[in-house]
Amino acid sequence: MFPGNPLFGKRPLAHRCIGLTAVLSAATLAMSGPAYAKPPTERKPPSAAATPEIAEKQADLGELRSRIEGLRKELSSSEESRADAGDRLRESERQISRLQRELHELNEQRSQSQRKLKSLEQQSQELGVTLSQQQAQLEKLLYKQYLRGTPDSLQLILNGDDPNQMARDLHYLSAIALTRAELMGEINATLDRKKALAADARERSAELAEIEAEQQKRHTELQKQREERKNLYAQISSKVNAQRKEIGNLQQNEKRLTNLIDRLSKILAAQAAQAAKAARAAEAARAAEAARAAAQQQKEKHRPAATEDKEVARAPSTTETARPRPVETENRYEPVASDGSFARQRGSLRLPVRGAVSGRFGTSREGGGTWRGLFIKAAPGGEVKAIANGRVVFSEWMRGFGNLLIVDHGDAYLSIYGNNDSLLKQVGQPVKGGETVATVGNSGGNPESGLYFELRHQGQPIDPMKWASLK
Missing domain, CATH: 2.70.70.10 (Glucose Permease (Domain IIA))
Structure with a gap:
């Protein structure tokens, strides 16, 4: 019995322990239920302020892409105006390449989402084990407190018990109450973490479903594009082969x-x-090292120079005997x-x-x-x-x-x-x-x-x- 304690009332211990366990178990299931309620939302990349070094690298990359794109356009505009059968396949093959690249990128995103979801499930299972252990500890404390009862200080004094024993009992009951409060706080924190994990899992599941839908869409487009290229190639295959055999092509x-x-x-x-x-700007700082290297070279002056086997990098001549x-x-x-x-x-x-x-x-x-x-x-x-x-x-x-x-x-x-x-x-x-x-x-x-x-x-x-x- 727990007189004066509204948390437990006057029900038998077995009923109270079963009730507490049921409540906690129900809360656990509610927090770790299936992740399907949240609709897909647009994924936004995390925003972070770019450091000067990253900004410089991005600028260099943008300049490189700009130059090469200009080169590509220049080469395309300067090509022969005569019709080439292979050029009819150009747009189709470009589209196939683009769709394949997008599918490849989506597959990487899908793998990342699956790994994250698996990690969340593992964390949820670990929290479930932790919660079960915390529940067991709380039940033991409640049982011990039930056996000891909850007499107040005045009642102990009026009973005329041994003051030393009374002090020990009060200290023991106080420790149990403190431990119980800490356990309840840990249980609440564990439930909050499980709730956050469940919400994160729902979000990841929605992202995964969105990625899979996008993959299916790209796959359908790719199959259609491949079929169009196959039909087009069948129409012009004879012309393609003829042009490939043309002298000079x-x-x-x-x-x-x-x-x-x-x-x-x-x-x-x-x-x-x-x-x-940019490297020459720091050359002055390495002047001493260069002087030492020069001295070392002077010592090795009389050694025979090693000959490097260099390959003659030239295009094979078309007039040479094949x-x-x-x-x-x-x-x-x-x-x-x-x-x-x-x-x-x-x-x-x-x-x-x-x-x-x-x-x-x-x-x-x-x-x-x-x-x-x-x-x-x-x-x-x-x-x-x-x-x-x-x-x-x-x-x-x-x-x-x-x-x-x-x-x-x-x-x-x-x-x-x-x-x-x-x-x-x-x-x-x-x-x-x-x-x-x-x-x-x-x-x-x-x-x-x-x-x-x-x-x-x-x-x-x-x-x-x-x-x-x-x-």
Whole structure:
């Protein structure tokens, strides 16, 4: 019995404990119920004040994108006015690439939302365990207080009990009351946290449903666009094949790509010059280090100079005798993440996609001329991966190469990925070795599905097989 305590009244202990547990359990279920009531709301990215360093990087990225966009428009306006059958596929292939990229981004958002929702569920389960433990502790305290009763101080004095025992009893009952109050506070805090988690889970569930609906919409658009391209290609396939076999057509495509590379190289060189100018501002502080390095060089003056094995970076001449067509070899490896300068990775790189290497650098190709890169046969939709760390400097459709992506690896080294089904990265985005940047396709009027791959240094094509290993 708990005289004078309105919280417990005069019901038996078993009824009171069962009642308390039921109330707390009901509150728990209410706070952790299914998350379906909240309607989808528009997601807003968190706003934060950009630091000067971030603002400067964004300005540099905007300038790079602006320059390359201007270059793309200039190249498009200066192309031949004659009709090209492959150009009829341009808009369709651009749309396919855009939809694939959006689906890729939505899939990443969906994965993030699922991970967050799973984390919220785990936190809710942990809070449920904590709440059960707190309930058990509270029930034990209530039972102990019930056994001891709640006599007041005056009653203890009038009973004539031992003053020391009376003091101990009062202290014990006071400690129980304090602990009970703390436990009730912890239980209320736990219930509040579960309520907040439930609200967050509802919001994440709504976001997930919205993303899935958007994915379905993009997927439907993509299927429609693929069907339109398939029908269009069936109508003009004979003309596409005829134009591909025209003498000089491949040379025109190669010239167009070389022109693009030259212009990109100038843009990148200008940015490198700006970075070098900024670095020279701090050169005075390193004067002592430079003097010490000069002294060290003086000591090594009489040592034989090491000769560096440099590859002659020149385009294969169309007048040279073409080497015999090699047997196709299978590439079974994919690029992986790597550090250090690009030049140091010569001989250890992996090709961007798994498949049969058919067209080889320097060998003759149908339609005239020689291969300036490799063609790797691969199934549609396969992942195309960056061969090393770098930054995307071109991501657009181009006549003869379809959806084309170019990555700058620094020190005037570029890797080129053509005939893609979709481009998953945009200009200015950094990439890591082994990161998926595109998907395999046959855009640009290519009859076979696969990847056209080139390596260039200072604007000139170099043999990828001297840099990559198939073993």
